Amino acid sequence: MAGQSVVRSGGRPPVSVVVPFYGSARDGEAVGSALASISVQRDDELIVVDNTPEGRLASLPRDPRLRVVAATAEQSSYHARNVGAEEAASEWLLFTDSDCLQPESWIDDYFLRPILPDCGIVAGAVASAAEGATLVARYARSRGHVSHGHRAAGERRIESFARPAGITANLLVRRAAWDAVGGFHEGIRSGGDVEFCWRAQDAGWRLEAREEAMVLHVQPTRLRPMLRKAVRWSAGRAWVNRRFRGMSPPPKVIRPLGRCAAGVAVWTLTGQLERAVFKAIDATMIASAAAGYCLSNSPSSGSAGRVSESRRSxxxxxxxxxxxxxxxxxxxxxVANEALAxxxxxxxxxxxxxxxxxRPLREAVRQLDISYLExxxxxxxxLSLGWLLGRHPIRSVRDRANRKRWAEQEDVWPLRSLGPPTRRLVRGGSEHVHAHFAALAALNAMRLSALTGIPYSVATHGYDIFQKPRNLAEKHDSAAFAVSDSEYSVAYLRENLGAGNGDRLHKLVLGVDGERFRRRxxxxxxxxVLAVARLVEKKGLRHLxxxxxxxxxxxxxxxxxxxxGGPLQAELEEQRRRLGLEAVVELMGPRDPDAVIELLEQTDVLAMPCIVAGDGDRDTMPVVVKEALAMEVPVVATDEVGLPEVVRPEWGRLVPPADGAALADxxxxxLSMPREQRVEMGRAGRSWVLEHxxxxxxxxxxLALIKSSGGAR
Incomplete structure (x- = not known):
């Protein structure tokens, strides 16, 4: 957040308006007309994101002020918003919906008051558009319904949520805040705006409200669309509650339905029939919300549909x-690189x-077939639990009996949570399960293997070996094989797990794509000097x-x-200030892989000063060291963990851990060597990495290990 200027009234910055669209060509014309009425400056952008599979906006007359971009990979408004934000050029992103009406001064209204540097999200107000004379439209206005079922926020918190948030019907987001958390999560229908606001606040950004920046939300004029929206919104609430436990509890049903029944009776007896009908609609909305809370928040049939596609090939x-x-x-x-390979x-x-x-990696989200247990x-x-109990009753009982033992060392999910992934494995024809990190994923893989008979393997990486080795021996004992990415970690596991695992425990190098990581x-x-690492103790960054x-x-x-990024951000910032390094050291925050490649192009040396943390946590072999060498960048690292297996005198230097003076030397x-000598070191490092x-x-x-275990043949 450092370096952001205060935005003051009178000289507002350029703004990119992003509108996701999924409707008919006539609906698209209405959206274009509404946006054309907004007062814009020269550098503002109006971006409509066509989320229809066939591109219904392609044939629309082009307004020079509007830009239409396509987002067809997934029919989800959050996917469309991310695509629009990726196309946008401005420092500020202003999100709205295609069923909203904006006043002419809408953008300017956001900047009537200063926006301070630590503010990453500004929530505008949303009011009901006084359109439609139908009974349902009158009902919606009387209840103050807006997009996603929320009431106008203003300075108040969103109704029924425990933390401040805005909704994407009217939400101004600083580009730096959007980048910091990786944008909206994709693969969902609803709730992504609230979840985004909470993630951004957890990352240190502040949320403000601007009641003066208001849009009007056009209400449904028929009952069925309004009920569908209630179901979708409630499914989003349930999804948010699974990500933030207890922050979005289930809607209350019994007492509200009782009040509705009483209201229908009273208003009918007193001759106020419209009010009685409104109470009856209240009851259907409550029932729809209760049903939605139990249903999927996925934008389509979900992973099961994608699996069936793969089975037909x-x-x-x-x-x-x-x-x-x-x-x-x-x-x-x-992990994503391995899946793609x-x-x-x-x-x-x-x-x-x-x-x-x-902070998700959006590129991988769009390239891979992913199912989330959340x-x-x-x-x-x-339904999946019933299927599992019917198909494997004895195995299910055995799993239940083992939970107590596993729970002595780690949290264990109930069997009902494993029902859906078990069903996906069987229906998808999976022949092998490979778990990364011997934590929850490995425990789930071990249980799924016992339930289905599908062999599994486990790859260990660091904290799961040294800091939190939970049920580690059993996870290895039950696996068809296990791998780790350095001789250091393999030797440690063999010593601590016993000889019985020796023939099934292998070193598997986490490799580098030499074509992608190539100096240009x-x-x-x-x-x-560049360091790429989480801001945690084991990375040794305070010694850097x-x-x-x-x-x-x-x-x-x-x-x-x-x-x-990481928990030591504030501590490192204070150390930088104390040492007078503000002009030299830049804490850049997280960056995606392409940005890291660009930074490696610009750097002379990569520093990797790993140590063993006080709680025993440590790395095994940081992949960025191999990526830097592939980019022909010499490396200075500590002679700790698996680093001596990669960093050699021909292309780097090793120093004792936790020794700032030795690291400086x-x-x-x-860096004092002639440029030509360092270039030769870089070339030698790349040659070695590509070979090994x-x-x-x-x-x-x-694949050879999987095949030998009886998996994918």
């Missing part, structure tokens, strides 16, 4: 399911993930700041960029 190779926890996490791109070899690949991460509705869980501009040859301060006194660095040694850490070779090794 006679040419596809056998199916592999990857299980993980938060996916696709920006700090764990190797397996698919590139002709295998059908599905991902079963527990939850979406706080999306499984109450109805889906109940000359090596800079200056004194710049100590090294930078050391060098400032004798051989100053041009700049030090630290990419990543090694950085200075490399190529993603294609790692994929072939994994």
């Amino acid at each position: 006679p040419t596809a190779r056998p199916s592999v399911t990857i299980m993980t926890d938060a996916f696709p996490a920006l700090s764990e791109t190797f 397996l698919r590139g070899r002709g295998h059908r690949v599905r991902v079963e993930a527990s939850i979406r991460p706080a 999306d499984d509705s109450l109805v889906c869980k109940a 501009s000359p090596y800079p040859g200056g004194r710049s 700041l100590e090294a930078a301060a050391n060098l400032q006194r004798r051989a100053p660095l041009d700049r030090v960029r630290i990419v990543g 090694a950085l200075d040694e490399l 850490c190529d993603i294609a070779s790692g994929t072939e090794t994994l």
Whole structure:
């Protein structure tokens, strides 16, 4: 958030208006007419995102002030909003809906008062448009319904939610805030705006309200569309509650229905028939909301529909399911890379993930077939549990008996939560399950394997071995095989798990795509340093700041960029201030892979000062080291964990862990070398990585292990 200027009235910045569209060509003309009435400045943008599968806006007359972009990968308003935001060029993104009417001064009204630098979201007001003379329209106006079932927010919190939020019918978002949390989550129908606001606030951004910036929401004039909206909104509430436990509880039903029944009787007896009808509609809305809370929030038939498509393909190779926890996490791109590499070899690949991460990698979301356990509705869980108990009653009872033992070390999901993924595995024809991290995903994979007979494997990476080794021995014992990505971690596991796992425990290098990570501009040859890491203790970043301060006194660095987010953000900022490094060290926050590649092009040395944290947590082998070497960037790292297996004198330096002075000396040694010598070091590093850490070779090794275990043949 640093560096953002205060936005003051009288000189507002450019704004990109983004409107998702899913309707008829006539509806599109109405949207265009409404947007054309808005007062805009020269650099403002009006972007309509066509979310219809056939592109219904393609034939519309082009207004020079409007731009139509297509978003056809998924019929979801949040997908469309993300696509629109990706196309937009302005610092501020202003979201509205196609069934809203905006006044001429709408954009300007947001900037009548200053917007401070830490404000990432500004929620405008939403009021009901006084349109329609039907009974349903009168009912909607009397109840104050707006888009997604919320009332006009203003300074108040959204009705029925526990934290402040805005809705995308009228929401101004700072581009930096949108980037920081990866935009809206996709693959959902409703609730994404509230969830986005909460994620942004958790990331440190503040939300403000602007009642003066108001739009009018056009109400449904028929009962069925209004009930469908109530169902969709309530399904979104249930999804939000699964992501933020207890923050969006189920709607109350019994007492409200009783009041409705009493109201119908009283108003009928007193001759106020319209009020009686309104009470009857209230009852149907309450029942619809209760039903929606039990239903899916997916925009279509969900993963089951996609699985059936893959089963019908006679040419596809056998199916592999990857299980993980938060996916696709920006700090764990190797999981998505592996899935894409397996698919590139002709295998059908599905991902079963527990939850979406706080900062998703949108590119992977759109490329892969992903099912989220957090999306499984109450109805889906109940039906799948019945199917599972009927198909495997004895195995289900055995799973229930084992839960007590597992729960001594970690949280264990109830069997009903495993019903949907179990059914997807069987119906999708999965032949092998590969779990990343020996945490919840590995426990679920182990249980699914016991329930279905499908073999599974587990890949360990760091904290799941050293910091939180929960049920680790059993997860390895039950697996067809296990892998880890360094000799260091494999040796540790063999020593601590016993000899019985030795022949089923293998080193599997997390490889690098040498074509993607390829230098496309000359090596800079200056004194710049880059670190890409989560801001946690085991990354040793405070020692990098100590090294930078050391060098400032004798051989100053041009700049030090630290990419990543995490709990030590404030501590590192304070250390930077205390050491007087504000002009040299930049804490850049999270960046997507393409941005990291660009930064590697611009840097002279990658620093990876890993340590063993006080609680035992540590890395095994940071993938970014191999990515940097593939980009011909020399590396300075600590001689800790698996780093000595990759960082060698020909293309880097190793120093003792937690030694800022030694780190400074090694950085200075490399950066003082002639540019030509460093270029040769980079080339040597790339050559070694392509030979020993190529993603294609790692994929072939994994497939050979799966085949030998009786999985994908």
